[in-house]
Amino acid sequence: MYRLIMVGGGHAQLSVLKALAQNASSHIDAVLITPDTYQIYSGMLPGWMAGHYTLSECLINLRPLAEAAGVRLIFSKVVGIDAKRRRVELIDGTYLDYDGLSLDVGSEGDTSWLEAAGECLLPVKPLGNFVQRWPAILTAASQQDDYRLVVVGGGAAGVELVFAAQHAIAARRCKKASVMLVVSENGILPGHAAGVKAHTRALLQQRGVTLYQGRAVGITAGVALSSGESLHADCLIAATGARAPAWLRNTDLALDEQGYVLVDAQHRSLSHPNVFAAGDVCARADIKLVRSGVHAVFAGPVLARNLIASISGQKLRSYRPRKMSLYLLATGPQHAIASWGEFSAQGYWMWRWKNWIDRQFMFKYGALNCGNKE
The missing domain is CATH 3.50.50.60 (FAD/NAD(P)-binding domain)
Known part of the structure; x- marks a missing residue:
């Protein structure tokens, strides 16, 4: 055996x-x-935040998959x-x-330089904790005047999260709430084509998300930037680098x-x-x-x-990554930006494409077995 x-x-x-x-x-x-019994599919997390999916649609239940494979589960x-x-x-x-x-x-998410922000700090990882806290954040934003939400992280995760947060807050018509995105000195979406960055900056401005560039360090209930500015945050979402x-x-x-x-x-x-x-x-x-x-x-x-x-004892196979990977970045409403090498495009049909890919992935692994965990 x-x-x-x-x-x-x-x-x-x-x-x-x-x-x-x-x-x-x-x-x-x-x-x-x-x-945990459930795996949260990160590709659909921004769509859940924005209100396009129920939580059960974003969960993969590992138990029936393990049972079908004859695999014992240890939690x-x-x-x-x-x-x-x-x-x-x-x-x-x-x-x-x-x-x-x-x-x-x-x-793991590396939030070591933001921890001084205290209780307002919300790292994206672990996803389970983030999912538990997000509904309370939306409720606070709808009940509090001048709610300030700051997302730190200029990669694909940070961009999708700030768009999703802005859309969810706008849908609730929160009183004078403001949403900000802080990216590092490397700028927004490093490694992506200039066209993708241009589309993203234009949409951020159009949606009313203020963009700051510079090193961010946590301070009490907010962040201090290398430019000398300080941003107060009622919620500070950290979508920063991994470790x-x-x-x-x-x-x-x-x-x-x-x-x-x-x-x-x-x-x-x-x-x-x-x-x-x-x-x-x-x-x-x-x-x-x-x-x-x-x-x-x-x-x-x-x-x-x-x-x-x-x-x-059979021969092993090598994983050869593709020269270019397709990224479909959700932008809040049912709209997305496509990034593939030097190619970039945006539109509502990009969202439909992303939605189809995500749902196919979930169906492949029996997402319908997830139950009604909302």
Whole structure:
């Protein structure tokens, strides 16, 4: 019997569950360790904030997927890995032995320089906490005069969140509420084409979102900018850079300088060939991959195939990312901006395209099994 332990229920791990269901084997004892039954699909989170989806439409229930794959569920968190002894340590101090290990726990939000903002600070990660707090923020914005919401982060996540927040607040006709976006010295949407940035800036201005550029540091109930300005915030949403999960330091796996698991083109650990990783928890040793859910989704089938192939001694497959990735950025109403290399476009049909892609992804992994969790 081969013991396969899967840590985390991220996007790539969904492909593993599907592959195990399609390739049932009495010789594999598979276990999924995850803190929650439900995975929140981040691609639909801005649409939920804006009021286009119910929460149940954005949730993937891991239980029926695990049952179909013959995978046992353990609701807990891993806090350490002893790769030499081939065992993982759970948060309650217990250990589980493994023959093969699959890691897909994502990354953590790095909000260390904003923590002085206190109770108004709301990191996007973990998503579960963000989802719990967002309705109360909307209620406060509708009841309080001159409510001020600030989003920090100029990447795709920050842009989508600020548009979603602005749309939701405007729909409630909140009294003189203001929405602001703070981006770093690198500007808005670094790495995207000039046309995409121009579309985004124009829409921010059109929607009444004030854009600030400069280093932001948390102060009591707000942020101070490198320009010398200070912004008061009733809510400070942090969609800032990611960092590797701190517990990875409690492992003997090979890590890069930032603490991510180093993997090869087959997404296998450089130090321990029976350990695989995909998504934001890992870093490729051969190429540089931008941390994006796009790669977690596309690397998922490769991860799944290689896990099964490694058990049977078959040849492993490499994940070769596309030269350009398509990004469809939701802008609040049912409207989106497309970014693909140097190509950019915007419109309501872009939203319909994004909505179709997102719903197809959810349907693929049985989102209808999510129940009525609102």
